[in-house]
Amino acid sequence: MSAPLWPAPLAADPVDATVPLPGSKSVTNRALPLAALAEAPGTVRLALRSRDADLMADALRSLGAGLTPYNESASSVDWTITPGPLRGGARIDAGLAGTVMRFVPPVAALADGEVFFDGDPAARKRPMGPILGALRVLGAEVHGEALPFTVRGPVAGGEVTLDASASSQLISGLLLAGARFEKGVTVRHAGPPVPSAPHIRMTVLMLREAGVTVDDSEPDTWRVEPGPIAARDYTVEPDLSNAAPFLAAAMITGGSVTIPGWPERTTQPGDQLRGLLSEMGATVELRGEGLVLTGTGRVSGIDADLREVGELTPTLAALAALADSPSRLRGIAHLRGHETDRLAALAAEINRLGGDARETEDGLAITPRPLSGGVFHSYEDHRMATAGAVIGLAVPGIQVENIATTGKTLPEFAHMWARMLGGDR
Template sequence: MRDHGAVSAPAPAVWAAPTLAESGTGPIDATVTIPGSKSLTNRVLVLAAQADGPTDLEGVLRSRDSDLMVAGLRALGCGFEELPGGLLRVTPGPLHGPAHIDCGLAGTVMRFLPPLAATAPGAVTMDGDPAARVRPMGTVLQALRDLGVRVDGDGLPFTVHGVQAPAGGTVRIDASASSQFVSGLLLSGARFAGGLTVVHTGKPVPSMPHIEMTVQVLRAVGVQVDDSGANTWRVEPGPVVRWTDPIEPDLSNATPFLAAAAITGGTVRIPRWPTTTTQPGDAVRDLLTDMGAQVLLRDGVLQVTGTGTLDPLDADLHDIGELTPTVAALCLFASGTSRLRGIAHLRGHETDRLAALVADIRAVGGDADETEDGLVIRPRPLTGGEWGAYADHRMATAGAIVGLRVPGVVVDDIASTSKTLPGFEGMWARMLGAAADVGTGASS
């Protein structure tokens, strides 16, 4: 695996999004292999760092976010080794400070590692990209203080002063800004002397499937979790056994390729699509069906075929907000006005995704407005123009989708896709130009 030392942000790269007409190959007909899930990879890495012995992981994502997680865990005392067959061996060591952790722009790093750092004796300082310093962090840091952990600072940069086994107990938080606040606490709860009980007290938590994913992976490594009460999760103290399953493909990273089929009347197939999963990206099947695409899951292969038209969408995306940029790009080509609701929390993601989407849509001649909790998108002829990525991988891929149908769309920072999907540009080009499998070297 690559060197997991300091992981700097890739230099912005302006990219002229290719149109389908430019490919000269007719309708898309491609099979696209997607690397491992970022959400699963970073959860499993945190658990492997706490396991009762070395863990050999299959299907680990190689991306900036996962590299930052590996670098952070290495700084805390874990070992990492590439093995034959693309496996990554994680050897847990006694966690300790002093350490410095670079979060980059990775929400999973900045929200998952502070509770783990609380169990590492010594001072652990965390910082990240300039854009990361404005992302909400106070909830998890105050939660650690309420649990008796000393924390200096209320946002990046901050320092956690860990101890061997924090007392733990019950903590009440408002996680309405991000489900990662809950997940981060739960993932290290077994290392607290008394375990952890997390009680959410605010508006509904966004992206609940991500918390369900956290509960599932905890149970898979032998941690006892009680989620039977509303807005309450209890993790018992105890050992963490080794993770054994291959990591699923990242279904959210698959959605731009599936959207490409839907808006161009082509066909895209994604192998290894799980029959059951907690990944929010699985919801794309219903969304594309609602918009009129043909969707078929058979023998582990998801196939989407566009029909030439797209129906407008009226959807609550509260639990699947990460799909919003892809869905918004599709709505530009629908036959009527679309309304996307329940996504006010996207204002606190890598960028303010609602404002960014409206700005980008208008920049290419589209018609969109923000609402209190979402977007209204009205179809109209598009003219091309600069599509801002805002250092946000999902904004960049949304621009690629729009560019399939609209000549002259230029994404100002396609390199931002390396956050979760390195090599995206090559995969996109191969999808347009080849009927063969479109793979990527982004997993190990």
């Protein structure tokens, strides 16, 4: 059965809206395992409620942690987390969540028996070999090189070298559990530059906030000392990367969008939207009410290295396809190993609509051309689906395949999009 098609709304007027965003997936899916490994019960407030976050919660429950929800809504939840003895015998469903398939195996290596991991068919293609090999070096018994695989402790910890050029999550996963390893963990990266480095900085900061000693003074080396992880009352920031399609809407329509709660200082890579969208022609201001972006209805092309902010690529590619000059998006070869091969998918879908997008060795070259309506395939990738919605604002007749896949990080996306276009101030 083919996936349902969602008629992407065409913008009739400039957007004028305030768009509150649910919590950051990246922060949520780090805060939950840290709380599950802590020395006492704690809370994680305003956590994202989405498929990826729910899979993380389910995985930690399966391993023995107690997670009790309160203050629930469709897109957020407050959790009380009670750490418990980590138990084997669990079966973990990673879905398509890179954070689950890479952050949970090191936790599972602390359990008292074997833990089985699997996920969606597309997840079985995602890079896992480096972190599974690292767990073997650190003392765990691991069967498999990709999903499905099994992990059995005990894990002693120590030093390990791996190539994390496919994903920064390969490093963060080891760091998050490293304080609970008998010897701690020292992780050295050997290979091409690690993408999405801000996400490693996020991991290090959250560990330090939980009382863990982390030394990252040497390039490409991270040392986590063994010791307790402090229980905390943690509040999750809004997901800044998820602001991208809504801010893009203001640019395309010549309108204004406000994202409330935008932090003045953050480790979230999505904060780089401020500079990137300014370079593409927007006026961006951080005010008391939040981040305010005002567009002119014209979009300028951009030449940008997105190595640290690869998750922004689909929205920026959609804007580039509608711009008034060519764009080069660089440093993102690692996107070929995400939920789908995002570079091939973006080129295929933009070209299918009459555009001119070409894959390069490490990114995309996009030359704007008049686009026409048609089906924009999502490839079960939430950011592909939102990119289709962005193009649909300016191009009549765009139909996005399976808009529900946005539930990975934005479970209410279609309703939020409609409210924004309705001028929800």
